[in-house]
Amino acid sequence: MATFPAQLKYSREHEWVDGSSPAAIGITALAADALGDVVYLELPEVGAVIEAGAVVGEIESTKSVSELYSPVSGTVVEVNQAAIDDPAVVNSDPYGAGWLLKVDVVSTGELLDADEYARHAE
Amino acid sequence: MSNIKSTPLEAEHRAAGATLTEFGGWNMPLRYTSDLAEHRAVREAAGLFDLSHMGEIHLEGTGAAAALDHALVGSASGIAVGRARYSMLCAADGTVLDDLIVYRLADHHFLVVANAGNTAVVLRELAERVRNHAALVTDRTATTALVAIQGPRAEQITAALVTEPDTLRALRYYAAAPLMLTTGVGVLVARTGYTGEDGFEVFVPAEHARTLWHSALAAGEPHGLVRAGLAARDSLRLEAGMPLYGHELDATTTPFDAGLGRVVRFDKTDERGAPIDFVGRAALAARRDAAPERVLVGLRAQGRRSARAGYDVVTDGGARVGTVTSAAPSPTLGCPIALAYVLPDVAAEGTALAVDVRGRAEPFTVVPLPFYRRATA
Numbered sequence: 001m002a003t004f005p006a007q008l009k010y011s012r013e014h015e016w017v018d019g020s021s022p023a024a025i026g027i028t029a030l031a032a033d034a035l036g037d038v039v040y041l042e043l044p045e046v047g048a049v050i051e052a053g054a055v056v057g058e059i060e061s062t063k064s065v066s067e068l069y070s071p072v073s074g075t076v077v078e079v080n081q082a083a084i085d086d087p088a089v090v091n092s093d094p095y096g097a098g099w100l101l102k103v104d105v106v107s108t109g110e111l112l113d114a115d116e117y118a119r120h121a122e
Numbered sequence: 123m124s125n126i127k128s129t130p131l132e133a134e135h136r137a138a139g140a141t142l143t144e145f146g147g148w149n150m151p152l153r154y155t156s157d158l159a160e161h162r163a164v165r166e167a168a169g170l171f172d173l174s175h176m177g178e179i180h181l182e183g184t185g186a187a188a189a190l191d192h193a194l195v196g197s198a199s200g201i202a203v204g205r206a207r208y209s210m211l212c213a214a215d216g217t218v219l220d221d222l223i224v225y226r227l228a229d230h231h232f233l234v235v236a237n238a239g240n241t242a243v244v245l246r247e248l249a250e251r252v253r254n255h256a257a258l259v260t261d262r263t264a265t266t267a268l269v270a271i272q273g274p275r276a277e278q279i280t281a282a283l284v285t286e287p288d289t290l291r292a293l294r295y296y297a298a299a300p301l302m303l304t305t306g307v308g309v310l311v312a313r314t315g316y317t318g319e320d321g322f323e324v325f326v327p328a329e330h331a332r333t334l335w336h337s338a339l340a341a342g343e344p345h346g347l348v349r350a351g352l353a354a355r356d357s358l359r360l361e362a363g364m365p366l367y368g369h370e371l372d373a374t375t376t377p378f379d380a381g382l383g384r385v386v387r388f389d390k391t392d393e394r395g396a397p398i399d400f401v402g403r404a405a406l407a408a409r410r411d412a413a414p415e416r417v418l419v420g421l422r423a424q425g426r427r428s429a430r431a432g433y434d435v436v437t438d439g440g441a442r443v444g445t446v447t448s449a450a451p452s453p454t455l456g457c458p459i460a461l462a463y464v465l466p467d468v469a470a471e472g473t474a475l476a477v478d479v480r481g482r483a484e485p486f487t488v489v490p491l492p493f494y495r496r497a498t499a
Contacts, residue, residue, distance in 0.1 A: 033141070036353060037158040039451040040426045058480075060428055062157040062450055063353050065480075091156070 003118060004028060005095055010117035011071035011109060016095065022077045022102040025070070027059065030121050032094045035061040038087040043068070043100055048076045052109030057100070059090070068100065071109055078102040129174035130267045130331040138349055145352055146238025148175035153351040160354035161453045164317050167346030168273035170338050171355060177241025178266040178325065179234045179248060185256030186230050191398050193251035194224065195377065195406065197390040201226040206296045206314055210385055211244055216376045216405030220244050221367055223314060225298050233310070233325075235268075237367045251401060267331030271338055272321030272358075274496075275345040280322045282341040283334070284311065290322070305333055316355060318362025318494055357450050360459065363420060363492030369431060369447045370418060370461055376409045379463070381418050381491075383410060416444065417469040420493055421477070421486040423458035426451075429477040429484070435462050436476050436483060443468050446477060452493060459493050460486065 008016040014031035018024045032038065040060040050056045050070045057068035080099050083089050090098040112120060127148045135142065140151035151172060153160060163169050181190060190198030196209030206225040210218050220240035225233040236244040241263055249259050271280050281287035284301045290311055293299060298312035307330045315321035326334050339347065356366070365371050370380050377386050386406050390398050421429070428451045435444035444464030452459040460477065468475060471490055476483035 036153060037156050039158075040428070042427070058427075060451070062161075062357060062453070063152075065428070065430065088158075 004114040006114045008095065009071070009108070009111035009113065010120075011069060011111060012120055013069040013071075014121070015069060015071045017071045017108070017111065022104045023072060024099045025072065025101045025103060026094055026099040027068070027090065028117070028121075029094045031066070032091045032098070035059060035066055036063045037061055038090040041084050041087050041090070041100065043079045043084065044076050046076055046079060050074065050076060050103065052107065070103075071111060072103055072105045073107045073109075074103040074105040076101055077104050127175070129172055130328045131172045131174060131335055134332060134335055135172065135349075140349070140351060143352065146175055146240075148238050150175055151349070151351040153353045154349045157351070157353040157357065158453050160348055160350040161357050163346060163348040164273045164319055164350055164354060164358055165454055166274070167348075168271055168275040168279055168321075168342055169317070169350030169354065170335070170342060170347055171270040171272065171350050172335070173268040173270050173323065174266070174328070174331065175238035176268050177236035177238060177244060177261070177263045178268070179236060179241070179245055180260045180262055181232045181234065181248070181252065181257050182230060182260070183255070183257035184230050185252075186232050188392065189252035189255035189257040190224065190232055190234075191390055191392070192255070192400050193248055194222070195386040195400060195402060196224065197387040198224055198226070198232060200387075200390065203228055204297055204299060206298055206312060208385060210377055210382070211247055212377070212402035212406065213373065214402055214405065216402045216409050217373050218367070218371045218375050218377060218380075219247060219373060221365065221371055225310075225312060227298070227300075227310070240367060265328050267326050267328045267334075268323060269326060269331065269334055269338065270315060270321060270323045271342070271347070272315045272317040272350075273319050273347070275342070275347065276319070276321040279338065279342040279345055279347055280311065280324070283337055284309075303330075303334060303337070305330070305337065307333070309334070316362075316364060317358040318364070318492065319358075319496055356448075357453060360448050360450055360461065361452055361454055361492065361494035363461070365418075365461075366448060376406060378406070378409050378414065379416060379418065386410070414466055416463040417466050418447070419462055419464055419469050420489045420491040421446075421460040421462055421475065422455070422489045422493070423460075423477075424485040424487065426458065427479050427482075427484050428458035429460045429479055429486070434478040435464050435486075436478055437468065438474070438476070440483070443475065454494050464488075
């Protein structure tokens with residue numbers, strides 16, 4: 001069974017969110033591996049109001065494309081321009097430099113802890 | 123699911139951490155580490171591919187050449203011993219059942235290499251079509267492994283694996299020779315490939331595949347050779363503008379639709395000089411003489427969002443004028459590229475079109491094929 005950082009929470013759609021304020025959001029290593037090399041990110045604008053469970057962007061790899069679902073509701077306060085410029089960082093460091101959005105969280109969707117997510121991902 | 127086949131190298135792929143995927147009825151490595159790194163290694167150094175899923179069908183007998191002249195659209199009798207040709211097996215209505223490489227190993231011995239997913243169809247059709255010819259059809263897919271070494275360093279690497287490196291270096295493109303590995307195993311080495319680079323394909327008895335795989339890795343390491351999976355193979359062939367059965371070619375497509383009418387040899391004749399009535403001839407002749415309904419073109423994106431197979435090609439006004447058959451972000455060109463069938467009146471180079479990428483029209487331009495051509499020395 002794969003392991004996932006214990007300090008993060010996870011959506012069933014393979015996004016992670018940290019507990020800070022504003023909260024950082026990204027995709028899990030499992031999702032990044034399944035996609036293959038990420039080559040293009042389409043992310044919401046700063047100021048966008050997003051809803052938990054809604055599609056807020058696209059993650060495109062050499063072989064496929066996947067939608068980015070927001071694990072939280074709130075307002076986007078920052079997008080990772082460095083990741084947009086060089087999306088390979090989503091594969092190489094999905095929980096660190098490969099973060100995608102920072103959001104002022106109003107509420108969250110249903111989130112899993114690391115163990116629950118690992119079981120879900122199996 | 124239970125009858126998915128394994129190549130003799132599957133354990134090596136698993137040990138190397140490959141992501142495996144089902145392709146053409148076989149469990150194949152999709153990628154080992156990174157599609158992009160594997161793609162770039164083939165363009166810049168070399169890649170090692172397991173292609174053991176490909177079908178190897180042998181035709182032997184004094185009637186083998188005549189049998190293939192009847193069965194395929196190309197001319198088998200016109201292939202010199204030791205050379206290979208790209209050809210197609212068509213149905214009576216002219217549509218493509220498979221695209222193939224035909225190697226002439228001896229006067230009366232041909233090797234037909236078929237796509238994995240079509241091997242059963244090719245075998246069945248060849249067996250049927252060679253009746254009344256002195257030729258024996260044998261499927262040796264299960265006992266033959268196929269390992270490809272592709273890239274600018276492929277010659278140096280492959281030459282180190284055989285006892286007669288000069289013979290290997292002297293091989294021309296689309297030529298093949300029986301050679302011996304330094305391990306004492308007899309193989310067929312062909313200067314063929316599906317990547318747009320120089321390279322070799324080595325047909326080896328299945329029981330010796332692992333040894334060859336590890337020798338190639340060891341010989342290639344100083345040259346930057348890496349294992350490469352089907353994801354890289356697909357993006358490499360797309361850049362090289364090469365068709366993939368199931369995408370650009372299928373049982374609704376004729377060779378002319380795909381811009382490959384040159385493989386159909388209406389001029390081939392039998393020993394007495396009479397035209398050969400090969401399967402599909404009448405339908406293909408009619409298709410050759412008719413105005414095309416659609417044309418296969420290359421498209422290059424202006425933006426960064428990639429098209430995908432099956433997406434609609436549209437005009438400025440939103441009218442649907444075609445369908446994407448293959449597409450990917452091109453690692454070498456640095457922008458998305460696509461192959462698409464479009465109406466003839468929008469097929470000219472430079473035509474501005476768009477692809478409906480999940481509801482948004484992304485601008486693409488018709489460009490000449492191939493997208494990528496290697497610099498030749």
